[in-house]
Amino acid sequence: MTADTTLALHGHPFSSYTWKALIPLYANGTAFEFVEIDPSVAKFESFTGKAHPSGQFPVLTDGDTVIVEATSIIEYLAVHHPGPAPLIPADPAEAVVARMLDRVFDNYVMGNMQRVIAAYFVDKDNPGAGGMRDEPYAPEIEAGKAGLRRSYAWLEGWLSENALPQHVSLVTCAAAPALFYADWVEPIPDDGPRLRALRAELLALPPVVRCVDDARPYRPYFPYGAPDRD
Numbered sequence: 001m002t003a004d005t006t007l008a009l010h011g012h013p014f015s016s017y018t019w020k021a022l023i024p025l026y027a028n029g030t031a032f033e034f035v036e037i038d039p040s041v042a043k044f045e046s047f048t049g050k051a052h053p054s055g056q057f058p059v060l061t062d063g064d065t066v067i068v069e070a071t072s073i074i075e076y077l078a079v080h081h082p083g084p085a086p087l088i089p090a091d092p093a094e095a096v097v098a099r100m101l102d103r104v105f106d107n108y109v110m111g112n113m114q115r116v117i118a119a120y121f122v123d124k125d126n127p128g129a130g131g132m133r134d135e136p137y138a139p140e141i142e143a144g145k146a147g148l149r150r151s152y153a154w155l156e157g158w159l160s161e162n163a164l165p166q167h168v169s170l171v172t173c174a175a176a177p178a179l180f181y182a183d184w185v186e187p188i189p190d191d192g193p194r195l196r197a198l199r200a201e202l203l204a205l206p207p208v209v210r211c212v213d214d215a216r217p218y219r220p221y222f223p224y225g226a227p228d229r230d
């Protein structure tokens with residue numbers, strides 16, 4: 001940490017929600033220290049385990065201030081560490097739409113993707129502990145994939161009638177990691193051309209490229225074995 005840096009982001013380079021908090025930091029060139037989760041420390045004994053109500057990461061610290069939840073981290077950065085990327089649209093009506101899409105990507109894309117991944121672990125609420133199941137739990141996988149297909153159809157319909165903010169925003173931060181990993185779990189279908197194009201556009205953004213590249217060494221840990229693309 002440099003003397004003029006008070007920000008620290010606690011997370012893991014392969015974690016989708018950590019990407020969500022890294023993208024705004026990279027997009028705005030904000031100085032911060034990255035503190036990588038130590039997998040050898042028991043979840044609820046770790047800093048993030050104690051800081052977050054469910055023991056999850058990312059967690060942002062700014063001096064003595066602790067901010068949990070990736071969306072709130074982005075809102076905090078927009079207020080306290082603004083930069084060239086506005087993150088939250090200046091127009092209040094556009095900000096409402098950005099926050100709605102953030103909920104859609106978190107709850108129904110990220111959530112269903114995580115549901116599928118959790119089906120591979122012995123302790124679905126604590127994937128780092130207990131290891132992988134001998135056989136993944138098929139009903140959870142099917143339910144998560146069905147949820148993803150419904151979310152893809154909803155987003156394709158939304159994109160056919162609406163435009164996203166042109167700048168890196170809360171929507172970018174939520175959508176990029178969600179679509180990156182969800183497409184590995186359940187590929188976006190051919191009848192979702194707008195959503196497929198959005199995923200490709202997001203993956204070409206420099207802050208997202210950096211997240212993807214920094215996570216490459218961890219791909220063997222992906223329960224399916226990561227697909228050989230992206």
Ligand SMILES: N[C@@H](CCC(=O)N[C@@H](CS)C(=O)NCC(=O)O)C(=O)O
Nearest residue numbers: 015016017056057069070125126127
């Ligand atoms: N609602 C949280 C979700 C964070 C989350 O799911 N983090 C995952 C990593 S991507 C995690 O902490 N996994 C470890 C665990 O749940 O024990 C947020 O928006 O920040």
